[in-house]
Amino acid sequence: MEAVLAQIEAFKAEISSFTANDAAGVEAFRIRFLGTKGIVKQVMGEMKQVPVEQKKAFGQILNEFKAFAEARYEALQSASQQHATDESLLDYSLPGDAFPVGARHPLSLVRNQIVSIFQRLGFALAEGPEIEDDWHNFGAMNLPEDHPARDMQDTFYVSQNPSWLLRTHTSSVQARIMESQQPPIRVICPGRVYRNETISARAHCFFHQVEGLYIDEHVSFADLKQTLYYFVQEMFGKDTKVRFRPSYFPFTEPSAEMDISCLICGGDGCTVCKHSGWVEILGSGMVHPKVLENFGIDSNKYTGFAFGMGVERICQLKYRVNDLRLYSQNDVRFLSQFKGAL
Numbered sequence: 378m379e380a381v382l383a384q385i386e387a388f389k390a391e392i393s394s395f396t397a398n399d400a401a402g403v404e405a406f407r408i409r410f411l412g413t414k415g416i417v418k419q420v421m422g423e424m425k426q427v428p429v430e431q432k433k434a435f436g437q438i439l440n441e442f443k444a445f446a447e448a449r450y451e452a453l454q455s456a457s458q459q460h461a462t463d464e465s466l467l468d469y470s471l472p473g474d475a476f477p478v479g480a481r482h483p484l485s486l487v488r489n490q491i492v493s494i495f496q497r498l499g500f501a502l503a504e505g506p507e508i509e510d511d512w513h514n515f516g517a518m519n520l521p522e523d524h525p526a527r528d529m530q531d532t533f534y535v536s537q538n539p540s541w542l543l544r545t546h547t548s549s550v551q552a553r554i555m556e557s558q559q560p561p562i563r564v565i566c567p568g569r570v571y572r573n574e575t576i577s578a579r580a581h582c583f584f585h586q587v588e589g590l591y592i593d594e595h596v597s598f599a600d601l602k603q604t605l606y607y608f609v610q611e612m613f614g615k616d617t618k619v620r621f622r623p624s625y626f627p628f629t630e631p632s633a634e635m636d637i638s639c640l641i642c643g644g645d646g647c648t649v650c651k652h653s654g655w656v657e658i659l660g661s662g663m664v665h666p667k668v669l670e671n672f673g674i675d676s677n678k679y680t681g682f683a684f685g686m687g688v689e690r691i692c693q694l695k696y697r698v699n700d701l702r703l704y705s706q707n708d709v710r711f712l713s714q715f716k717g718a719l
């Protein structure tokens with residue numbers, strides 16, 4: 378009995394000196410003293426040991442102890458609430474907590490820049506589906522079934538229905554536009570494309586392109602060159618050099634690929650430009666008369682030019698990204714470097 382009374386006195390001392398600055402501290406007090414396995418319950422359990430004639434007196438002591446603990450609990454509670462709302466304790470001069478802000482994906486940044494340059498020239502934004510049929514991706518673009526140029530782009534077919542495929546280039550959007558619009562046509566079409574390639578630093582099974590199409594009366598190769606020249610100057614700066622090389626695409630005739638002077642080494646030669654000083658950034662050409670006729674556009678009256686460029690390649694040159702896989706790994710250490718970029 379004496380031992381229990383001494384224990385109660387010790388607990389009272391602990392209760393009196395218990396401090397709590399916040400709700401968590403108050404809760405810790407409640408659990409220690411008033412919880413279902415708390416000290417008050419434990420001490421109450423001692424009642425069983427007490428001889429009958431002393432039970433009444435001991436019961437009184439226990440009730441007082443319980444009330445003592447409860448009173449302290451309430452006091453701590455109201456003190457902590459007051460603490461939380463006491464304006465005089467707030468220091469408004471402390472710096473605020475920074476909260477994390479996202480950044481645009483580098484490919485979105487570059488795509489938006491490309492699109493906005495062409496919008497300034499009067500091109501309208503257009504998009505098409507990523508799942509296409511053979512006609513829009515190949516046939517209409519002058520790539521009939523046995524055309525060897527189909528091998529240039531390894532295609533993913535939809536297994537349930539092999540007449541569907543994942544578009545291999547945004548040139549399919551050209552077909553969609555010509556099918557639904559009559560000239561004059563002036564569109565810029567960004568989008569994702571897919572090719573059956575082994576993933577490495579230099580190749581990926583999906584990437585992004587921007588397609589351009591301009592059809593009207595009297596559109597010439599000079600218009601094509603001047604438009605793309607303007608684009609390069611806006612995108613990469615006035616000092617960037619440009620060269621056109623004759624090339625082949627089934628949907629354009631004549632066709633040309635465009636190189637710019639390497640932005641990484643300034644033309645001196647590096648691994649990105651394979652020591653040539655030049656980097657290819659797009660394919661282009663005058664829309665093949667057959668493509669126009671596929672959509673009932675009179676190729677004697679109308680001419681047009683088209684071009685297609687890879688967004689990843691331009692991003693690589695602008696931001697020096699050296700591995701294509703970085704674009705889709707979603708590593709915050711990579712992505713957060715583009716905070717504040719235009």
Ligand code: DAH
Pocket residue numbers: 545546547548588589626628629659660661662683684685686
């Ligand atoms: N579709 C071509 C490719 O993916 C790029 C291209 C070349 C698009 C010439 C065009 C063009 O519109 O005229 O490699």
